[in-house]
């Protein structure tokens with residue numbers, strides 16, 4: 001690796017939509033982490049990609065008036081809440097601007113300007129799910145290394161260090177998830193150490209305990225999912241039972257065996273150990289059962305507000321068929337089912353589809369059906385003989401961060417619903433997809449909704465109407 005360039009006294013000219021500050025030493029763009037517009041900083045360039053650089057500040061010589069004191073002791077090392085140096089109102093202001101910027105720059109859509117952002121009432125303790133990693137060698141701070149103290153027991157349970165997927169920070173208090181999340185993690189670590197269970201080392205691909213997923217609900221239910229590296233059902237059950245005895249607020253516990261090198265538990269079965277099989281979340285008037293492996297919006301209160309936007313915008317009639325694509329446990333479709341004749345949801349995680357069907361029954365919703373499969377394949381068959389999916393009048397889609405595949409765009413155009421409501425957790429891929437649909441669908445309005453305070457992430461909903469004469 002070549003020598004890392006260091007520039008002094010660089011002014012931060014602006015923020016880009018991924019939260020980086022933009023500096024231009026020697027006229028070349030460098031994206032700098034952790035800085036704000038107007039600040040004068042010294043920058044070390046840590047990597048280059050094409051003709052831009054990425055860097056970190058080594059000194060902040062002039063501070064922005066907007067800079068605030070981070071509230072978490074782990075700030076700076078933890079990969080979690082990376083935007084704590086900016087107050088929440090200013091975060092919202094920038095996020096609204098980020099959405100406008102990507103729509104214009106990546107989507108070619110200067111109009112319509114996004115509506116004013118919908119912020120969160122709670123900017124801490126807003127998540128309902130966290131995934132903690134075990135590690136035999138906790139991350140040591142620079143100070144600890146300098147002190148050269150003996151640190152014989154480095155077994156940790158916490159989050160990955162920023163930018164280091166092989167290093168884990170032993171987390172004390174985390175401000176992301178409400179009680180009993182901190183207590184569960186603390187007790188889980190204590191018990192595992194006392195019982196001398198082995199902590200997983202991804203580099204060596206050995207050690208039993210891999211991760212602990214904690215899911216909480218607004219009504220105080222708490223689910224833990226222990227991920228272990230090899231089949232040890234008795235140990236997993238004993239560990240989870242001891243943990244549930246130590247934290248009586250735990251209402252459901254499962255374990256998953258993941259012997260593979262990657263952390264995706266999707267392909268592996270969840271084994272129920274104690275308490276209820278699922279936990280229940282309230283979403284407006286719906287009661288949703290959540291399975292250990294199902295996706296659900298991680299900010300429950302804000303999910304209600306997001307879905308309310310979709311509901312308000314839906315131009316629906318009682319005989320309409322509406323597709324809910326990438327439907328997870330069916331929450332959006334079920335939330336809208338009373339406005340249409342029929343809801344058809346599509347999702348590829350089988351357990352989530354089973355959950356969506358259960359949720360339809362639980363909420364007495366007879367006109368919603370759910371199909372397991374890849375959106376791309378099911379859409380390709382839709383409207384053709386033998387397909388369970390007829391031509392829809394309306395489509396709501398909520399894809400993962402990568403956005404939708406070009407073939408899905410082509411199918412949306414072929415199916416020609418009169419309205420598409422596109423919910424996105426990554427406005428840059430949404431902007432790309434809106435541009436691809438633009439010849440056939442006009443973007444009427446865009447609503448940024450903040451689901452992830454203290455981070456640069458932002459959700460965005462777009463209302464698309466079929467252009468006249470494009471069927």
Ligand SMILES: C[S@@+](CC[C@H](N)C(=O)[O-])C[C@H]1O[C@@H](n2cnc3c(N)ncnc32)[C@H](O)[C@@H]1O
Nearest residue numbers: 295296297326327328347348374375398399400
């Ligand atoms: C952002 S989540 C949205 C879930 C749901 N709409 C909600 O509000 O809770 C995206 C969902 O799409 C599913 N998914 C991702 N790619 C898919 C594909 N190609 N076909 C079907 N489902 C997919 C994921 O499993 C996940 O449940």
